[in-house]
Structures are given as structure tokens and as C-alpha cells.
Amino acid sequence: MTAERSTVQPGDAAAAFPAGVLVVGTGLVGTSVGLALRRVGADVRLRDATPALAREAVSLGAGRLATADDPPASLAVAAVPPEAVGEVVGEILNSGAAEYVTDVASVKALPAARVGEHATDPGRYVGSHPMAGREVSGPAAALPDLFEGRPWVLCPDDGTHQQAVTRALALARMVGAAPITMTADDHDAAVALVSHSPHVVAALVAARFTAVAEQQVRLAGPGVADVTRVAGGDPELWTEILTANAGAVSAVLRGLRGDLDRVLEALETSADDRRNLRDVLRSGVDGRARLPGKHGTAHTEFATLVVVVDDRPGQLAALFADVGTAEVNVEDVRIDHSPGQPVGLVELDVRPGAEDQLGDVLRGRGWTIRG
Amino acid sequence: MTAERSTVQPGDAAAAFPAGVLVVGTGLVGTSVGLALRRVGADVRLRDATPALAREAVSLGAGRLATADDPPASLAVAAVPPEAVGEVVGEILNSGAAEYVTDVASVKALPAARVGEHATDPGRYVGSHPMAGREVSGPAAALPDLFEGRPWVLCPDDGTHQQAVTRALALARMVGAAPITMTADDHDAAVALVSHSPHVVAALVAARFTAVAEQQVRLAGPGVADVTRVAGGDPELWTEILTANAGAVSAVLRGLRGDLDRVLEALETSADDRRNLRDVLRSGVDGRARLPGKHGTAHTEFATLVVVVDDRPGQLAALFADVGTAEVNVEDVRIDHSPGQPVGLVELDVRPGAEDQLGDVLRGRGWTIRG
Known part of the structure; x- marks a missing residue:
């Protein structure tokens, strides 16, 4: 490599x-x-x-x-x-x-x-x-x-x-x-893992929303929005891609289905035997930690500051201008939209240790910091 | 409601x-x-x-x-x-x-x-x-x-x-x-749908990464990072939550497993019968479109501008300051980290129609716009 x-x-x-x-x-x-x-x-x-x-x-x-x-x-x-x-x-x-x-x-x-x-x-x-x-x-x-x-x-x-x-x-x-x-086989296995199978799973989760009441959908927050984001891709194109890599995708999804069955068994049989459920969730934490973060390094846990912003033009500019004065590099940004509210939350990921400095600067400039 | x-x-x-x-x-x-x-x-x-x-x-x-x-x-x-x-x-x-x-x-x-x-x-x-x-x-x-x-x-x-x-x-x-x-039952069904089941599925996808070669993991991009983001949650806490809502979560996951089996069958039997695969992917697109976007309205397709930024303190501040001068409201922001590269891509979602105005302003101020 x-x-x-x-x-x-x-x-x-x-x-x-x-x-x-x-x-x-x-x-x-x-x-x-x-x-x-x-x-x-x-x-x-x-x-x-x-x-x-x-x-x-x-x-x-x-x-x-x-x-x-x-x-x-x-x-x-x-x-x-x-x-x-x-x-x-x-x-x-x-x-x-x-x-x-x-x-x-x-x-x-x-x-x-x-x-x-x-x-x-x-x-x-x-x-x-x-x-x-x-x-x-x-x-x-x-x-x-x-x-x-x-x-x-x-x-x-x-x-x-x-x-x-x-x-x-x-x-x-x-x-x-x-x-x-x-090798070609390694490549196909890798894209089945990092791209094709996640696309299928995102579509499977998103498909749950086609036949439910609007009041249930309204409770959806940023978590499920993340999980389903890629599911908007063109179904024709993705049918072609998945068919061309059917063997590798099927191998990944078979493994996933095995874990899903362990979860279902844990949920449906005995509430006292939560071991299988916990094991799958722990594997998820471990697997997530292996995904590349910024600079291609393994995922790093960043410190997160949550800033309350009004939903008006220029607010993000004002925020990032103030962030700039703190001389702290922002590693990632997410906007968390509050349903039905004229207010947004901007999550700023920074290197652990830098959040206090940035928080002090932003508070000093009048921003409300949530965490 | x-x-x-x-x-x-x-x-x-x-x-x-x-x-x-x-x-x-x-x-x-x-x-x-x-x-x-x-x-x-x-x-x-x-x-x-x-x-x-x-x-x-x-x-x-x-x-x-x-x-x-x-x-x-x-x-x-x-x-x-x-x-x-x-x-x-x-x-x-x-x-x-x-x-x-x-x-x-x-x-x-x-x-x-x-x-x-x-x-x-x-x-x-x-x-x-x-x-x-x-x-x-x-x-x-x-x-x-x-x-x-x-x-x-x-x-x-x-x-x-x-x-x-x-x-x-x-x-x-x-x-x-x-x-x-x-009702309590509607609530439990809703959180099973919008939170508990997506959490399980994110963990299932992330768990695939525990036992694969590093070179495969290295190909992971922003898509799978989104799908697995919530999988980092505490396994003990989530075991409690899922167990307390076992019936509703199991109902959602059973439906998902049915669709997964249709996908597996389409992938494993006849490459000519892609109908089931396409149907599931289409349902994913439809379901994704129902998820609330900003202001709690149904998901809106925004126009996206992709800006190339250096990985230095102050770059996001400079970018958003320039965005501010365009008087265009940014609906969402994502940072796409290029693996191993000292450059990042900032995706700015704006209302359809506003992207030309914003693109012109940013180009005029020296930013490289990718799309």
C-alpha cells in the first residue's frame, strides 16, 4: 500500500x-x-x-x-x-x-x-x-x-x-x-465494506419511514439523519453498482445479518440475557474507532463545543470570525437543526484541551455555549 | 400533536x-x-x-x-x-x-x-x-x-x-x-424508529470494521462515517435503552431484516432479477425524503457548494466571513476530510438558486469551488 x-x-x-x-x-x-x-x-x-x-x-x-x-x-x-x-x-x-x-x-x-x-x-x-x-x-x-x-x-x-x-x-x-x-478482490471487498454495504443499510433504515405516521417522523433528529444521509442516491445507479459487486456486498451483509439476528434474539427471548446485545454494540464502538478521521489517521475523539446561533444570514460568518480570533483549529462542524425552531446549534469539534480556550473566547463575545 | x-x-x-x-x-x-x-x-x-x-x-x-x-x-x-x-x-x-x-x-x-x-x-x-x-x-x-x-x-x-x-x-x-x-405506544414506536433502531444498525455496520485489514479501512470516506456516527455511544447505556423498548425496536428491525433478505436474495440468485434490489433502494430514497430538515419541515434538497480549504487555523473563519458578505443563509455545513491530505472540503448547503450568487462571491474572493 x-x-x-x-x-x-x-x-x-x-x-x-x-x-x-x-x-x-x-x-x-x-x-x-x-x-x-x-x-x-x-x-x-x-x-x-x-x-x-x-x-x-x-x-x-x-x-x-x-x-x-x-x-x-x-x-x-x-x-x-x-x-x-x-x-x-x-x-x-x-x-x-x-x-x-x-x-x-x-x-x-x-x-x-x-x-x-x-x-x-x-x-x-x-x-x-x-x-x-x-x-x-x-x-x-x-x-x-x-x-x-x-x-x-x-x-x-x-x-x-x-x-x-x-x-x-x-x-x-x-x-x-x-x-x-x-488486489482486485481486496478492492472489491473494501468498497463493499466502506461504501456499498453502508449504502444498502442506509436505504434499509430510510425505507422504514415510508409507511409511518407524520408525528413519528417529526421526532427524527440528527442521529437518524446521519445514518440515512447516503440513502438519497440514484436507485438505478446503485442497483448497477451493487449487482456488479454482488458477491462481496453479499458477504458483508451476511455477516451483518448474523449480528442482527443475535440482536433480535436478545431482544425477543430473555431480557435477562443482554450479553449478545451488549457484545454487538461494543463491536460497533470498536469498529467505529478504526474508521479514518481527518488526515487519514484513525478516528480521534475530539472535544465538542455546542454554540446556539440564530437562524439569520451572517450568523455563521460572525461565529467563525470569532472562532478565528481564538486561534483554535476547528476539526469538524455540524449543524443540528431544532425541529420547528428559529434557532440552530453549531457543533464545533476541536482537539481535546482546546475547548476551554475556544469556549472562553466565544462566551466573551456573547455566544451561548451549550457544552 | x-x-x-x-x-x-x-x-x-x-x-x-x-x-x-x-x-x-x-x-x-x-x-x-x-x-x-x-x-x-x-x-x-x-x-x-x-x-x-x-x-x-x-x-x-x-x-x-x-x-x-x-x-x-x-x-x-x-x-x-x-x-x-x-x-x-x-x-x-x-x-x-x-x-x-x-x-x-x-x-x-x-x-x-x-x-x-x-x-x-x-x-x-x-x-x-x-x-x-x-x-x-x-x-x-x-x-x-x-x-x-x-x-x-x-x-x-x-x-x-x-x-x-x-x-x-x-x-x-x-x-x-x-x-x-x-400515546405511550406511539412514542415508543417512534423512538424505536428514529433513534433506537438506527443506533443498532449503525453499530452493525461499524462492527464490520473490527476484523478487516487496515488497507480496506483506509478507503472509508464521509459516507460510512455518517452511517456509523452514532455507533460510538456507550454500550451499557444503549443495552438498557434497547432492552426497555425491546418490543418496538424488534418490530422495526424485523421489518428491516425482511428487506435485507430481499436484497440478499437479489444479490445471490439471479443478476437479471434486480427488481427487489431497486425497490428497496427506491423506498430508501422515499423514506429519506420524509425526514425532517431544518425548521422541522420535510427534507428539502439544497444546492451544495464545495469549497477547497487549507487545513490551517482561521480558514473556516475567513470562509464564513466571505460567505457572510454574500448575504446567503447557509442551511447546513459538512467538512469532508481528504485522507492523508492537508486540504479539506467544506460543503455548504444553500437554498436552490442561491448557489450561483454565493459561488460568484466566493470565487471573486479567491476560493476554489468544486461544485
Whole structure:
């Protein structure tokens, strides 16, 4: 596993990709790759099965249209849906459109298997997954800094040419991402764990609210809002993603279901045997503590100050201006909306020990501190 | 269902509770009730099974020590754990220490049944639940504005005296809360739905992280951090809460397990039959849309601006100062920490239509806007 970042200078891209980069598929991710690579001086050629999309990406500055006369690119990026990766990568390699190819699909084992079926030299392909995205899609939504600071996972296997890895690594670094290398199976298990399964569970919790009385829903507070936040995602897209990673997602959800059954048994059989319930809750605390916090370090417990603010424009500005005078770095911010009330609570997380200093400053400037 | 708020003047409490309020149990909630009532001029008497805790609450200004010579209080607040409510309320009513009693336990059906066993006139009791709390406990953690703007649920039944309801309503209003009336069963079903079950599910997701490789955990982003945020709660306390509301929690989790099984079946049997998977995800979107947003209204889709900020003290202050000049109200704020990177993303939610104005102002002041 590697995670590093270097300062990329204009011109570096020309050295890393002397024959340029071919982007096949100019949706959100492909066009963002083009924009980011153009910023560091790479020669970027664009094509899409829908030519109008490629022309739109060109008009946005993501590169120039690819032509049949282009020499083989140093690297191609197949920015197409998971189920199309095998065919597209095979076509690129077999036609000589590029020397090496990577893709950007959010699952990795399935595309790699399909590439093996379609490409005559699959070792020139290395799968990758930039862990960045937006709620919107299409070239117009592309951003040159979409990948800035985000993990970019590379999944070489025993047959992968070293040069394919080198060029995909260069791509990740050129667009500002932090490359991480793991096997395709490890990747798929990891995203099942950190993204796909939590999405399913958030949807399961949110689905409870479809058929209950309004007065019950009204009691919902910030906790359940957090748990269900990701459940708003597009059901069609998520059906595709979950289906493409069905085995890994199912493995995580089977384990979760086993724990759920232990909880249900503890709740439904004997109130005196709470051990299983307590064990599951303790595992939750332990697991939560392993999640990365700021700076990618393990979750740190911050001290929290809760400030009462009026719901008027400028109140947050006034608050943060006063926070600024305390010279305390705010690690996280949450706004807790009181139902039906013209008042909000702003929770400020700071390093333990800094809360007294910040609290004194804010009280001195007239803010009501709740904790 | 009612939800209202009125301006309480010092002196109003003396009129509402001419013979004062007796608080039994001076932990976080009981002491906070005392502090809030003292602020509006009520006569507050305090006692606790551990006399040192009552003395501590007195020293904090939450009231005076109760004595055996006190006349019956206008209202008593039994601020004791759910399993102790029945006995404590029975003792208060049977001894004549107060004319009417309420409690503050986070479940309501079980305490009401126990009061019926212990009190000779259980109609003088009305259950209630202020939906406010802190991660810390004890009188020293008490706050006079703990209940400010929070829902305070009252659960009268057919046998409840009207005067008990009137006095509990006055209590809720005096401490700044928003009273809501529903049956004990509806309350318990509601908190199972909005709080207890989401807590279990967050723990189930977080528990997956106890036994996986560090490189998998490293890919965790803001989504799973949201889903698991509440899982950090004290396992002992939550075991008590879940056990006291076992029936209602189990009913919610059984429904969730049914949907989970539909998802598992869709993932494990035929990739062609994705209908069940899509249906569950769609229900998640629909349920999420019903959750209250700011001002207790149904969830509104806000427009989101993503601003890139350096991780230095004063950056949030500078950002919000510039936001302030745009005269746009920020509805919500989230900070998205890039793993391993010295840069953060601040997501600002604003009313749809206001994002262009805010984006222009921030760009003009040198901020990088990602979306």
C-alpha cells in the first residue's frame, strides 16, 4: 500500500506520456481526467460512443478529438460503465490505439475478468478506481480537481506489465490523487465494506419511514439523519453498482445479518440475557474507532463545543470570525437543526484541551455555549 | 400533536407551580430541569437517592434541598432510570410529596405500566420524554438550556387527570421545549424508529470494521462515517435503552431484516432479477425524503457548494466571513476530510438558486469551488 503526493509541474505530463493519453468515454470521470491532465500539459485525445459527448468535452477544454490517424497513446483511460470495460479495453489494445490501458470502474474483479476474455494481451491493462465522484453526471459536471487528494486504487495482478502500472500511477499522481495498490478482490471487498454495504443499510433504515405516521417522523433528529444521509442516491445507479459487486456486498451483509439476528434474539427471548446485545454494540464502538478521521489517521475523539446561533444570514460568518480570533483549529462542524425552531446549534469539534480556550473566547463575545 | 413555543417571563413559573416543583433524581436531566426552572423563578426542591448528588445540584444553583416538612409540590419530576420510574412515582404520589408527577425516561409504556402497579392514584402521573441529552452525565454536566427548542413528548392516557397534563405542559414550556402529545405506544414506536433502531444498525455496520485489514479501512470516506456516527455511544447505556423498548425496536428491525433478505436474495440468485434490489433502494430514497430538515419541515434538497480549504487555523473563519458578505443563509455545513491530505472540503448547503450568487462571491474572493 502506498499513499503519497508530489507536486506536479506543467510539462511533467508530457514526459510521463510522450505519445499522449487517450480518454474513451467522456462522462463526468473521463472529462475530469482530461481537464486535470490538460492542466499539467498532457496531450489528451477524447472519444465517446456518443460523439456529441466527446465534442462537448473538447469544448470544455478536456482535450482534442481522437482521430483514426493518431499514433498509439502512451496510456488509454477507459472511462465507461463496469459492464462495458472488457469490450472497450479489448478494442483499444487489439486495435493498437494505446500501449497500455486502465479503467476507472468502481468494481475491479469483474472488469479484469472481462478484459481477459477480450484482449489478446491483457497484461497491458491495469484496473484502477479513483474514489471520487459527484451526485451529477455528464461532461458538463466534470471538474479538473475532482481527484485532488482522493485515494486512487490500482489493482495489478501477476500478469500485469510493470509499465502499465507505472503509467497508471503517473496518471493518478498527475491528477492530484493519492495512489493505493491492492488486489482486485481486496478492492472489491473494501468498497463493499466502506461504501456499498453502508449504502444498502442506509436505504434499509430510510425505507422504514415510508409507511409511518407524520408525528413519528417529526421526532427524527440528527442521529437518524446521519445514518440515512447516503440513502438519497440514484436507485438505478446503485442497483448497477451493487449487482456488479454482488458477491462481496453479499458477504458483508451476511455477516451483518448474523449480528442482527443475535440482536433480535436478545431482544425477543430473555431480557435477562443482554450479553449478545451488549457484545454487538461494543463491536460497533470498536469498529467505529478504526474508521479514518481527518488526515487519514484513525478516528480521534475530539472535544465538542455546542454554540446556539440564530437562524439569520451572517450568523455563521460572525461565529467563525470569532472562532478565528481564538486561534483554535476547528476539526469538524455540524449543524443540528431544532425541529420547528428559529434557532440552530453549531457543533464545533476541536482537539481535546482546546475547548476551554475556544469556549472562553466565544462566551466573551456573547455566544451561548451549550457544552 | 402540538408544537409551539412561547416566551416565558420570570415569574410565570411561580404562577404555574404555586407550591413549587420537586425534582427527584439530580443527574444530568433532573439538574438541568432545576437550572431551567430556577431561571424562570420557580421554587425548585431537589432530592436524590444519593444525597451527595442532590447537594451538588444545589451548589450548582438548581434549587434547594427538599425536606420532610415541605408541602406537596405542584408537580414532581421523577428524573430516574426507566426501571426505577414506577417505584419512585408511586412513592411520591402515595406519600403526598407532590400533587402530580411526570418522568423523563426515554421509553414510556413500561414506566406507565409500573406506575399503575405502585401508585394508588396513577391518574396523577403523566409520562413525558424531553428529547435532549448529552454524551456526558451527572449534575455537573447539566445545562439550563438543555431543552431549548427540543421536542418534549407527553404521553397521557384515558385515566390521566387533565391537571397532570396541564402542569407537565407548563414544565415543558417553562424550560423552552416544544411539547408534543402522543400515546405511550406511539412514542415508543417512534423512538424505536428514529433513534433506537438506527443506533443498532449503525453499530452493525461499524462492527464490520473490527476484523478487516487496515488497507480496506483506509478507503472509508464521509459516507460510512455518517452511517456509523452514532455507533460510538456507550454500550451499557444503549443495552438498557434497547432492552426497555425491546418490543418496538424488534418490530422495526424485523421489518428491516425482511428487506435485507430481499436484497440478499437479489444479490445471490439471479443478476437479471434486480427488481427487489431497486425497490428497496427506491423506498430508501422515499423514506429519506420524509425526514425532517431544518425548521422541522420535510427534507428539502439544497444546492451544495464545495469549497477547497487549507487545513490551517482561521480558514473556516475567513470562509464564513466571505460567505457572510454574500448575504446567503447557509442551511447546513459538512467538512469532508481528504485522507492523508492537508486540504479539506467544506460543503455548504444553500437554498436552490442561491448557489450561483454565493459561488460568484466566493470565487471573486479567491476560493476554489468544486461544485
